[in-house]
Amino acid sequence: MSAGLSPIEFPAYETLRPVTELAGVILCDNPSEMTFEGTNTVVLRAPGSPTCVVVDPGPADRAHAERIAAIVGEIELILITHRHPDHTDGIDFLREFTSAPVRAVEERFCRDAQPFGDDDEVHAAGLDIIVLATPGHTADSVSLEVRSAGTGFTAPADCVVLGDTILGRDSTVLDSTDGDLGDYLGSMDRLAARADGVIGLPGHGPDVENTGRAAQVLGQHRRDRLDQIIAARAELGPDADAAAITQHIYRDVSPFLLKVAEQSTKVALRYLDRLDAADA
Numbered sequence: 001m002s003a004g005l006s007p008i009e010f011p012a013y014e015t016l017r018p019v020t021e022l023a024g025v026i027l028c029d030n031p032s033e034m035t036f037e038g039t040n041t042v043v044l045r046a047p048g049s050p051t052c053v054v055v056d057p058g059p060a061d062r063a064h065a066e067r068i069a070a071i072v073g074e075i076e077l078i079l080i081t082h083r084h085p086d087h088t089d090g091i092d093f094l095r096e097f098t099s100a101p102v103r104a105v106e107e108r109f110c111r112d113a114q115p116f117g118d119d120d121e122v123h124a125a126g127l128d129i130i131v132l133a134t135p136g137h138t139a140d141s142v143s144l145e146v147r148s149a150g151t152g153f154t155a156p157a158d159c160v161v162l163g164d165t166i167l168g169r170d171s172t173v174l175d176s177t178d179g180d181l182g183d184y185l186g187s188m189d190r191l192a193a194r195a196d197g198v199i200g201l202p203g204h205g206p207d208v209e210n211t212g213r214a215a216q217v218l219g220q221h222r223r224d225r226l227d228q229i230i231a232a233r234a235e236l237g238p239d240a241d242a243a244a245i246t247q248h249i250y251r252d253v254s255p256f257l258l259k260v261a262e263q264s265t266k267v268a269l270r271y272l273d274r275l276d277a278a279d280a
Helices: 062-072 091-095 181-194 211-236 242-249 255-279
Strands: 016-018 023-027 040-044 051-055 074-079 121-124 127-133 142-148 159-163 200-202
Touching: 023 062, 040 062, 040 200, 051 062, 051 121, 062 074, 062 091, 074 091, 074 121, 127 181, 142 181, 181 211, 181 255, 211 242, 211 255, 242 255
Parallel strands: 051 074, 159 200
Antiparallel strands: 016 023, 023 040, 040 051, 121 127, 127 142, 142 159
């Protein structure tokens, strides 16, 4: 999916921005403090393929779905990286323009197809795609390794579609309902081992130049943050809640971002309590 004479630079709303030979991004015009510039809908296609794979149709925005359909042509398959509505609420809007099946970890998001799981292989649009379970942000989060069909799964991937497991900048929030710090650290270790030097296509923000290196940095960042939480709880007392600990650690951030960070702190405290219980 090579660029033309005038490459399109991020951010570029509601147009297909080529990133690699096999992948491009259509950025939804839904910017916010949570979504950055907006939600990235990823388009995957082997050179010469008459069909494509669309990953994460985006929010409940019919105009975005209509734009996707107008740009990409025939959609063979729709894949979902995780359950959050800014990635999934556009499923049925896009389905108004295509009969393509939809696959996700959670059955409620699937349409005319079965859920997928870790290490499943998906073959569509001239591509071989491996589903990698990368939970932590949410329990159902996956990343997608993308290669041209027939190149072999031992060959380097063309790219990795990351959902919100790794963002184009900053660190992702661990959802306090089903996020898990232990899972997240494991996911970072997995991507660090598998994706060194591989371009990542995140759910929000610009492209990730080296997914493996980003995973190493983010894993260490989260471990450093965990040390800060341990120190804060020791200083504030064992009964300090997530809000107090978050306020103690995070300085000079907006009230909105402080509340968002509190989610990750809650998840970290659950992780520490689980470790304490295991040691008891």
